[in-house]
Amino acid sequence: MAETTTGEIKFSDASLKKVAEIIARYPEGKQKSALLPILHLAQREFDGWLSAPVMDYVASLLNIKPIEAYEVATFYSMYNLKPVGKCLIEFCQTGPCLLRGVEELIDYTEQKLGISLNDNTADGKFTIKAVECLGSCGSAPMAQIGKFYYENLTKEKIDKIIDLFGKPDFNPDIKYDI
């Protein structure tokens, strides 16, 4: 991997406490079960993606081999293996969203941001992706942004999202009223 995370790789005290809590959910010796939740935690804490050193760090916390973390991180689509923008827009592109016109919205967003799917804007603010069914078929078309779903999307709503979520105080853990 060309890119890497900068700075020291160590969870905050709060996250380390969370790690201990998660490991305690499983029987003794089965701490590997904590791998998926802790990779999520790591992705959140270390700039939204998992570099090799971050995965090594997670593996060391669970006393497993680094390869065990890599094989999981590469299998599941929610783990980002390269840097992403602060606002990651993940459009659902599967059947029901397709019926409700998601392709036009993706085109529109690509043009508006001047990037293609899977690219980051030069200022590091946005990344757009197309993902498979997010379980929001009744409110299609939709996208996941950070922790929440934004549903029944229209071009007007995309305008608002780009306007609002490009600001420095954007927080992916807050549900915004669009």
Added chain:
Amino acid sequence: MAGKLLLEHINVPGIRTFDVYRAKGGYRAVDKAFKTMAPDEIMEEVKKSGLRGRGGAGFPTGMKWSFLDRSKPEKPRYLVCNADESEPGTFKDRYLMEFIPHVLIEGLIVSSFALGSNNTYIYIRGEYKWIIDILETAIGEAKAKGYLGKNILGTGFDCEIHVQTGAGAYICGEETALLESLEGKRGNPRIKPPFPAFFGLYGCPTVVNNVETLAAVVPIINMGGDEYAKIGVGKSTGTKLISACGHINKPGVYEIDLGLPVDEFLNSDEYCGGIRTGHRFKAIIPGGSSVPIIPGDLFLKTLEGNGRLMTYESLSEGGFVSGTMMGSGGFIVMDETTCIVRNLWSLARFYHHESCGQCSPCREGTGWLEKILHRLEHGHGHMHDIDLLVEIAKKIEGNTICPLGDAAAWPVASAIRHFREEFEYHAKYPNKVAGRFAHVSDYKKELNAIAL
């Protein structure tokens, strides 16, 4: 008519909280089960109810529970709730967990008691991030009230419920892949046998049930299995959550009594509210993307001309030739503007993306399906591609460890069976179908015989 059993109070303000849920009669099933019933009696009620797995397979829940290996007391037994809902068109479990989480928690407590599971896991898809918080809050409340933790209601039974997050893999909805994932590995399905009832989580006896199935245990205990079995028709008992989407006036999640006529479900204002205004009914995938697609007329009436009902049996009447399946209840409706080829290509892309890669027929075959459908849809296809698609689908079906292969093959076989003219049109007139948004308007007039 029984009316709603799971979603009766969904619109009550504050129903997400323990106190409001309790005030509306919640946790009665736990009280009843823990104070008056033995674990085997709970299982008997579930058997009597005729409840069938609500995740898609429709396997009798009581029977699944009875298979659980109870012969090795030294080994812990596990109950795992499958909340990995990822089948395109399906969003019913999300609705239940998001708005009335305690009905799931209550069902889990009763079921854990019945099965002897002291550590129960809810495996939820990672994208439902905010619902994880909702579930953890509900679990915390139940624990604070003595319904979880040590010595629940003085019975000596201990139980903890943990929420485990997935990370974006459809395959983890398959029960053995889910268990692999819960053990911190890639979601590769296991070869069965041994079944999870004998060798499940950490090699221990395990039951995996869908969210809605476990929630349904609550009304079954409250009303008794026999009463529950009176709702519905034949072997389709009780109520079912249907998530309706696509080209209808009122998309959403509806709880229906099994046995409701499909015409009423689709067209009445109480449910879907009909095909979106100004359009005609073309086709439907009524049970999540994996079940066969059928034309609207065959959906409303069987080949013999009988009106269909929303039951496992009625929807599959006619077999693969003219029927479909109940599946997960993901009800995807398409009007005459829909290009069947493009829609199928989208689903083929989905299955290709979600194949775990373990079995060659699925790993390679789903890729071929996607590629061929892509070229047909984009004006580079040939007439012989259509039979090639059928051929590949046949070679995947039945030749894989898990049912993902079948799930990828069935939509292809059924789409070509019922809408072959559209595929031929794509091969014959490449110039008309090429171009991203040319897919709908250009040819629908010439194909109006297909739409209802």
